[in-house]
Amino acid sequence: MPQIITEANLRNLIDLLVKESTLVVGPKKSGTMVLYEPITAGADLTLEELPRRSAKELFFPVCENILTFKRENGAVKVEDVDRSRFPEAVLIGAPPCDAGSPAILDAVFSWDYQDDFYQERRRKSTIIGIACTKGDDACFCSAVGLAPDAQAGSDLFLTPLKNGSYACAAVTEKGKILIDAHPALFSEGPAGEPVPFLDQSTEKLDLIKIKEWLEGHFEDPLWESIADICIGCGACAFICPACHCFDINDEGSADDGTRRKHWDACGFSKFTNHASGHNPRDVQNKRYRNRIMHKFKYYDDKFGKTLCTGCGRCIRACPVGIDIADILTTINNKSAE
Amino acid sequence: MCQPKNIYLPHLATIEAIVDETPDVRTLRLVFQDDAVRESFSFRAGQFAEYSAFGSGESTFCIASPPTRKGYIECCFRGVGRVTESLRGLEVGDTVGVRGPYGNSFPIEQFYGKNLVFIAGGIALPPLRTVIWNCLDLRDKFGDITIVYGARSEADLVYKRELAEWQERSDVRLVKCVDPGGNGPDFDGQVGFVPNVLEQAAPSAENSIALVCGPPIMIKFTLPVLERLGFGDDAIYTTLENRMKCGVGKCGRCNVGNVYVCKDGPVFTAREVKAMSQEF
Numbered sequence: 001m002p003q004i005i006t007e008a009n010l011r012n013l014i015d016l017l018v019k020e021s022t023l024v025v026g027p028k029k030s031g032t033m034v035l036y037e038p039i040t041a042g043a044d045l046t047l048e049e050l051p052r053r054s055a056k057e058l059f060f061p062v063c064e065n066i067l068t069f070k071r072e073n074g075a076v077k078v079e080d081v082d083r084s085r086f087p088e089a090v091l092i093g094a095p096p097c098d099a100g101s102p103a104i105l106d107a108v109f110s111w112d113y114q115d116d117f118y119q120e121r122r123r124k125s126t127i128i129g130i131a132c133t134k135g136d137d138a139c140f141c142s143a144v145g146l147a148p149d150a151q152a153g154s155d156l157f158l159t160p161l162k163n164g165s166y167a168c169a170a171v172t173e174k175g176k177i178l179i180d181a182h183p184a185l186f187s188e189g190p191a192g193e194p195v196p197f198l199d200q201s202t203e204k205l206d207l208i209k210i211k212e213w214l215e216g217h218f219e220d221p222l223w224e225s226i227a228d229i230c231i232g233c234g235a236c237a238f239i240c241p242a243c244h245c246f247d248i249n250d251e252g253s254a255d256d257g258t259r260r261k262h263w264d265a266c267g268f269s270k271f272t273n274h275a276s277g278h279n280p281r282d283v284q285n286k287r288y289r290n291r292i293m294h295k296f297k298y299y300d301d302k303f304g305k306t307l308c309t310g311c312g313r314c315i316r317a318c319p320v321g322i323d324i325a326d327i328l329t330t331i332n333n334k335s336a337e
Numbered sequence: 338m339c340q341p342k343n344i345y346l347p348h349l350a351t352i353e354a355i356v357d358e359t360p361d362v363r364t365l366r367l368v369f370q371d372d373a374v375r376e377s378f379s380f381r382a383g384q385f386a387e388y389s390a391f392g393s394g395e396s397t398f399c400i401a402s403p404p405t406r407k408g409y410i411e412c413c414f415r416g417v418g419r420v421t422e423s424l425r426g427l428e429v430g431d432t433v434g435v436r437g438p439y440g441n442s443f444p445i446e447q448f449y450g451k452n453l454v455f456i457a458g459g460i461a462l463p464p465l466r467t468v469i470w471n472c473l474d475l476r477d478k479f480g481d482i483t484i485v486y487g488a489r490s491e492a493d494l495v496y497k498r499e500l501a502e503w504q505e506r507s508d509v510r511l512v513k514c515v516d517p518g519g520n521g522p523d524f525d526g527q528v529g530f531v532p533n534v535l536e537q538a539a540p541s542a543e544n545s546i547a548l549v550c551g552p553p554i555m556i557k558f559t560l561p562v563l564e565r566l567g568f569g570d571d572a573i574y575t576t577l578e579n580r581m582k583c584g585v586g587k588c589g590r591c592n593v594g595n596v597y598v599c600k601d602g603p604v605f606t607a608r609e610v611k612a613m614s615q616e617f
Binding site: 066067069071074075076078080081082083084108109111112113114116117119120218219244245246247248249250252253254255257259261264266271272273274275276278280281286290293294297298299301302 | 342593
């Protein structure tokens with residue numbers, strides 16, 4: 001019989017974790033938005049809607065210090081960031097499209113050179129995923145190999161039940177440890193009837209066929225036709241659970257400052273601009289092509305994974321109405337021709 | 338504090354010498370401050386590094402000095418942005434940050450016994466200059482060495498003192514050129530664009546390797562010339578000077594298709610370049 005946790009005990013779990021000095025991050029009302037933010041009281045957990053930005057920032061913050069420097073009497077001293085002080089963290093209430101993204105990003109941050117800022121946060125975090133019952137028309141996780149009840153990336157996975165409780169599945173050892181450490185909050189019981197998932201209208205895409213089409217159509221009229229309306233605002237990349245491009249810049253002065261790693265986007269016109277002024281991606285449709293290619297071909301070539309979880313955020317946020325699911329469907333149809 | 342390495346942490350180096358190559362191109366000679374780093378830092382010709390002006394950030398340049406000269410490294414850059422202008426503002430004795438060496442390198446050992454033809458344009462000589470000196474320092478291991486180097490104008494030619502040195506040497510054939518209109522009355526080189534000058538110089542492709550670096554437009558017109566001269570795609574090497582940030586295959590900036598230029602390159606053969614997504 002599965003482990004069951006009641007709604008009240010789920011919130012109690014948060015309170016207990018906070019008491020244990022664990023950083024708990026989950027969907028929380030923040031001004032007019034719901035965002036993944038630190039939760040200090042179980043009552044603040046909000047599972048009513050998908051947070052505006054993805055959960056990737058728990059592991060890969062919007063902006064973080066990677067070193068500090070000081071110049072005294074002409075000598076420069078550089079100081080590392082003490083990553084041992086990164087807190088133990090629990091991400092709670094992430095639907096599969098968010099819970100699944102670190103498992104995709106692990107590949108790039110850990111091949112060859114290890115990005116210890118990302119890695120240390122990953123080592124110290126446990127992800128409590130939750131089956132998604134709040135999907136909308138923009139969602140297409142099922143089309144890219146996930147599903148509203150996909151457990152990939154979660155350490156502990158919750159399935160909402162009609163009686164208000166959650167069925168819990170320990171997906172990894174970390175998930176099991178979390179249950180074992182708080183036995184009073186979980187009870188064995190019959191699963192009961194789950195809350196139904198959104199019936200996803202998007203048809204399954206053939207990602208292999210799409211990739212094959214992309215392979216042969218680096219030059220194609222499609223790119224201009226879909227991407228010339230793109231204004232290069234970068235919103236799609238900033239809210240994406242899988243986009244991970246970043247920039248490195250200094251803040252402060254030559255005498256006293258910090259070096260920071262912060263999010264960037266391949267949709268920005270200066271992203272690939274050479275010092276000479278030459279720009280390999282000199283027009284917006286080349287930049288948009290890169291977005292599609294990177295997600296559905298290049299990343300798969302390199303790491304064997306699709307760089308998209310189908311969360312639909314980029315569709316909801318795009319100010320000019322570019323719909324990546326529509327584009328993929330178009331390519332899917334072309335590849336079948 | 339014992340923790341896994343921070344891959345973004347630079348070594349500190351002191352500027353030992355500054356040379357202004359042109360009015361806006363500068364060479365910095367750098368010596369690592371830490372004794373152990375100075376001893377252990379080793380690199381191969383073709384590798385690059387991230388150089389930082391603290392307070393402004395990092396820029397990517399090749400290591401322009403040859404690995405055969407120990408105890409220091411050199412970089413060469415044009416002041417065009419925040420970081421490079423800050424680097425230009427530093428003086429002898431000041432401190433910069435250096436991360437690296439990164440990327441692959443020219444397989445110099447495979448060139449032993451072969452003739453070498455270096456072709457560079459403008460500020461793209463530094464990435465080949467490391468190889469040129471590397472080979473000249475091991476001169477008896479190579480056959481003929483030809484250097485075709487051009488810039489927009491006489492003033493834009495970098496490493497002028499070394500060009501003079503190469504011109505003097507009997508074991509180097511230097512073909513120096515500037516674009517039409519870029520020559521003064523006393524210019525002792527040729528007038529013309531690099532691909533045309535190369536075609537006229539017509540170095541033999543037999544048992545030869547060509548190493549090309551320059552602006553994309555120069556590369557575009559040089560490759561067909563090399564082909565006509567008989568150089569195969571595996572006998573032509575180039576180094577891609579893509580914009581980079583992290584240098585370690587994370588930040589996503591330098592990619593050409595599924596290739597991370599910073600990790601899989603920056604040195605590629607013409608065959609490899611032709612197989613990439615054509616986005617240069």
